[in-house]
Amino acid sequence: MALSSMTGFARSHGASGPYTFEWELKSVNAKGFDLRLRLPAGWDELEAYAKKRAGDVLSRGTIYANLNVKRSGAAATVRINEDVLAAIVKVAGQLAGTIDAVAPSIDGLLGIKGVLEVVEPESDEAEDKAARDAAGAAFDEALANLVAMRRREGVALGQILLQRMDEIERLAKKAEAAPGRRPEAIRARLAEQVALLLETADRFDADRLNQEALLMAAKADIREELDRIASHVAQAREMIGKGGPVGRRLDFLAQEFNREVNTCCSKSNDIELTNTGLEMKSVVEQFREQVQNLE
Template sequence: MALSSMTGFARRHGASGGYAWSWELKSVNGKGLDVRLRIPPGWDAVEVPVRAKAAGTLSRGNIYANLAVTREGAAPVVRVNEPVLAAVLAAMNSLAGRIDARPPRLDGVLGLRGVIDIVDEEESEESRRAAEAAIVASFEAAVGELNAMRRHEGEALGALLTARLAEIAELSQRAEAVPGRRPEAIKQKLGDQIALLLDQSNRFDPDRLHQEALLLAAKADVREELDRLAAHVAQARKLIADGGAVGRRLDFLAQELNRESNTLCAKSNDVELTNIGLALKTVVEQFREQVQNLE
């Protein structure tokens, strides 16, 4: 499976019977899958199947889906509102004997608000259901286009993440080869410091100093951190190669890589190793930022 990002855009148009519609989909980063629909009044029947289609294709991201529907080609129908007309005529007959006025004209009566309603031709149940099914199918096609765009961007992200992992592996190898982290170098440095202390004062217990030196040497060893960095890099490479919705797992590995690089800097007793650790932290942070965009 290929990697997918969580950002994308798609637009889809369609028509069925007298209806025309358009879907507009936008996708941005999110911790989970959150589909936010904007549907015109009267089209609530498409919401449940539309959400099911989105959940069946996408795993993560905030999805904004807007539906616009118009009805075309429907002949207008003129309806006389009989109750309103009856009330108007009754009021006119009641006032006829009390007001000296010309008889009302037909166009004047029909022009009164509420006497005549102009509405669209009534649709059949079959045409309505057909339009709803077509709108859902159109959404499914739009989600497919959105997913294709997310996969295309995911390929680019995969290349960037692979490059960052190569940098992390290269820096780890450089840290491995630093002369200052070798046992002989650590022993020589501690021996020089202890000799300096003994020269300055006779109050130090040589045996106690030897024990403290062993503890310091053990704390300065970054062998475990380098091994864990190599293991995390190997696991991240495998996840990227396998593809799919691996964003959360890669994010966890990014946190672990950051933890090991911090520990390496904290335990470093050599300037070169410290500089490598700082560079490592920078690359790990770049890796983590890119991982945030993955599904």
Template sequence: MALSSMTGFARADGVVGSAAWAWEIKSVNSKGLDVKLRLPPGLDAAEQAIRQKIAGHVTRGSLFANLSVKREAAASEVRINETVLAQVLEAVRLITERLDVRAPAVDGILGIRGVVDVVEPEETEEERMALQTAVLAGLDKALADLVAMRRAEGAALGAVLNERLAEIAALKQQAESNPARRPEAIKARLAEQIAAVMDTGKAFDPDRLHQEALLLASKVDIREELDRLDAHVAAAAKLMGTGGPVGRKLDFLAQEFNRETNTLCSKANDVSLTAIGLELKAVVEQFREQVQNLE
């Protein structure tokens, strides 16, 4: 599987019957999958199916999906309420007979509330299902385009991350071959420190002095940190080669990189080794920042 970023945008639209629909989907970074939907009235029943489709394509990111539907204005229908009209006409007849007045004109009768209604045609169940089917198919297309965009960005991120991993491996090798790590260099540095202490004129127990020297030598040994950096580089490379939603695992490895680098810097017994450690910290931070964008 390919690496994917968490940012992307896609749009899909179409027409079914008298309705024109359009999907707009965008996603940004998030710790998990957070889907925000905006649906027009009448399509609430499709929400569960929509969420299932999204979850089938995207596993991480804050995703905003907006569906808009515009219907062409249909011809209104004029409906006469026969029951009300009959009651009105009967009332008119009674009034005109009793009062001996002229019957009202037709427009007057039609103007009475309830006699005539102008209604918009209602959407049939077949039309509603056809629209729902069309927008779900359109969602599939939009999600496919979104995934393609996220993978394209993921490929670019992968290239950058591989460069950072190569830099980490190279700096680790520099630290491993640094002259300050050689036993003779450590011995010479310890000898200088001991000589400086002895110049104070204080007496020291030779056995205790030997123990302190061994302790100091063990404190500046970075063999374990170098081995762990090697293991983390290999694990990160394997994850990136596997692809898919590996952002969380790589983020964890970035934290481990940082932990080993901090320990290396604290153990450094020479300015040259400290400089390598600081440069390593900078590259690890760059790696971590880019990993935050991966799904």
């Protein structure tokens, strides 16, 4: 199974009887799955269908789904509400004897709210059901296109993530080979520090200082961190290779990478090793940012 991005866009069109419709789907990053539908009045029964279909194929991302519907072939009619018009004329006649005003005009009367009514054409239940079924099929088409786009982007993201793993592995090997972490280099630095201490005072115990130096050398060793980084690289490559909705797991792994690299930097007592650690930290951050886009 391929990786999938959480971002994508798709459209589909359809027609049934007097209806034409268009679906527009847009997907963005989110911690979980959320389908937000905008449906015209009278088409609400498509909501349950759309949520089930989308939930079957998507596990993460906020999906905005808009349905636009137009009906052709049957024009709306305009009629006069005789009761409202009669009431208005009666009131106008009563006021004519009490105030000095111009008699109401035809266009003035027709402009009063409620006098004119727009009557939509009567719908056919069978036509409406067929149109809703066709709109459901069009949603499936748009959803399939959205899934395909998310997977194409997921493949591209997978290649980027593998490149980041290669960079982390290269930097880890560089850190392992750094001259400053060789035992003899560590011993030399510690011996120099001990010698300076012995020169400043004669009350230091040389044997005790030697033991402390060995303890400091052990604490400064980053062998354990480098081994865990190598293990994380192998896990990341395996998850990327298997694909599927692994975004959350890779995000957790990015946090583990960051923890190990931070420890390497804090233990470092060599400028070259520190610079390598900082460079690795930057690559880990790039990896984490890309992972945020994965399903």
